[in-house]
Amino acid sequence: MNPGLTRPLKINDMVYSKRFGYGQVEQVNQRDIYLYLVRFKSSEDEIRESFSEKGLYQVTKPNANIDLAGPLRKDG
Secondary structure (H helix, E strand, O other), rough: OOOOEEEOOOOOEEEEOOOOEEEEEEEEOOOOOEEEEEEOOOOEEEEEEEEEEEEEEEOOOOOOEEEEEOOOOOOO
């Protein structure tokens, strides 16, 4: 697990991405490489992006990994 992720994420967890800002986990898919579907809100649009178990987002540039940090709320 990426040091930015303190535990496996759950639906509705708040997270942070260097590229997209703050977002909320919308879906957790245990059967895929990209487990987490996260919804980010920009000023006008909603963006949905997938992240791996290690908190990495695959982009077209092979040397560009985007970290995901979270959860940002306390458990319970």
